[in-house]
Amino acid sequence: MMNIKSIYTAVKGLFILSVAALLNSCEVDTTQTVTTFDNLVMSDEFNVDGAPDSNLWTYDLGDGTSNGLPAGWGNNELQYYTDRPENVSVENGYLLITAREESFQGSSYTSARLKTQGLFEQAYGRYEARIKVPYGQGYWPAFWLLGNDCDVNIWPACGEIDVMEFVGDQPTKVFGSAHGPGFSGGESISKDYVLENGRFDTEFHVFGIEWSPDYINYYVDDVLYQQITRETIAEETDGEGEWVFDGPFYIILNVAIGGELPGSPNADTIFPQTMLVDYVRVYQE
């Protein structure tokens, strides 16, 4: 099987077509080269019980209003984020983000949103986490990156790379996306990946991107399922979109409840539930 990166280097002009053909193929070729960056520069294996490592992780708290957003983090989400142990802790080798149904500070749900803002920020690299997600309508767990200059380059100009998003009423599907000027929110560039014989809520899976100055590759386990390039953005946005993925980004892990994308929880949705993160690792070329 050909190495995607070497194809790119060798025959730049044909690259997009080749990858498009690869990605459009219904058959998963397990021999494909999924990643090429192997120089580990950061990892949290969550091996120390208690609060997450404060040298690496900080928090977004509340309902978004203190971040200058309307309540609901701009998406009409229903949760109030805290850093209480009830919502976020490290136990038995896992990071636990637990969403609860409880009346708290005017919200009906609590959860947590961890980020490495100001603690670990990097342009490019391979970002990977091994995660088991909660399920049921209303759950919206995510593993994503945000540009570190959103206070001056207002979103989406600062860029957002969603490594993994999941909505709880579609237990076999995840999707990876990128947001920037001309392609944000519902118009983001996005693709889903569906497990044929498994679920994301009953077992762990590895979610990752490999991000270079020229491409963002999205993978689940050993399957590369999407590539976004400058050309992709141009094609998807009729030339209006802009590649804004050259500056430092930071990592976010969160479990949102409700909002535009997943809809509100229903009578069958089970609370509390926990997103388990086995590790987060970042590599460079």
Next chain:
Amino acid sequence: MKNIITKSNLIYLIALVLVVGCERELSDDAVLASFPKKGEIFTDNFVSMGSDFYFPFADAKPDVFSVDMEEGYESDASIRIDVPNANDPTGGYAGAIFRTDAGPRDLSGFDALTFWAKASQGVSIGEFGFGLDFEGDVHRASRSNVSLSTSWQKITIPIPDASKLTQERGMFWFAAGTQGTGGNAYTFWVDEIQFETLGTLRLENPFIFDGQDLSRDVFIGEAIAFENVGVVFNLENGQNVSVVAAPAYFDFETTDATVTGPIVINNAGQAVAPIISSNGTAVLTATLANTLAMGSFTVNAVGAFPHAPVPNRPAANVVSLFSDAYANVPVRHYNGFFAPFQTTQGGAGSDPNNVDIQAPFANGTLDNIINYTSFNFVSIGMYETVSLVDVSSATHLHVDINIRENVDPGDFIRLELESGTGGTTSGGSFTLTSAMLNNVDANGWFSMDIPLSNFPGFNDPANLGQVFFVSDNTITDIWVDNVYFYN
């Protein structure tokens, strides 16, 4: 070369075998079931089902099944079921099992029965399932009220615990009536019926007692049935579906074996916990595949049983259907379990000395009492396997009923006497009103002697075929004793 194994080589070989044995777990392999692990049932033709595999329910219209050589899911063949009109004289609904005639199968490697289905109109099918074999129905499992449209869709019935299905013959069954079509006939088709390994199912929770935590006072001799038992699965599409599951999929437990005694399976195939103590408390729970089921039943033993008044009429003047005071005439059943309309449980079998409650009298003899639960209607039947009963010399019907819940205004129990059987019946009815039913003795028993002249239309008393009790769900839990005719 000579076949000489030196001592050291032999030891080496033994060691090798031992090592290999540990790694491959030969001893485990040796006990694996040897039945075929075949999943396909009908894929445009029947697969490994043998020749004699179609068995309709006894009271269903028998000839509803055919193979349609024009309709099919991505093919031109499917199973066609013509559900009859409700008033079809040969049976008012469609229901049958497909039991392989080619030997049992090992289904333990699969996680669901799947098939594609459509109907001639939008309709809800009463039951689709597997594990019904008319040979004990040990692994019965089904989904109820499965909605079909006029285009093909895939139906998934998760297996509650596939590890139990190592030798199974009940491949597929259905029961379909016309409750949703105003009694009018329709047709549905099923295709690509097979057991599959989907990998996309999540066991949400098993449940007993519909997931409720129940409790009540109980008496020695009662048996508490684990009712409304099943499992909820979350499917690939995010939907929760409930699978009704037989007791064999569960492990049932009691917290105090001196209060309830061992849990056994009764004639109706239900798990029951007999009450063996006059005091104490026990909690009944269950697990499925090591997952605790939602729901429980806390029994609070309160002592001796509140018996019905013992009849004292001369036996010579009595024709008894159910009483310990008399020799009873043979009956076909104390509950006909008329699927799919009847919900009533209890009264299984035809033996008046082996029914739901066996409460000892002070002298040690047993007082047998029928306990109808989930009661909407039920009959005591004397036809087909037994003779119709001649009550032409009787002037009255006697019945004792103990209602195990509050009787509200408007609640009723209608008694119906029916002569003959099949298409040639006649009969009459008499309604016990809530006012009558509230007139009980200290033990809670309502006892009534009803002149047969109060059953207008019951004019063939020499050929009594069935005695019906009908509440239409206004009253759902009753004890019945001493049902007899006399003059």
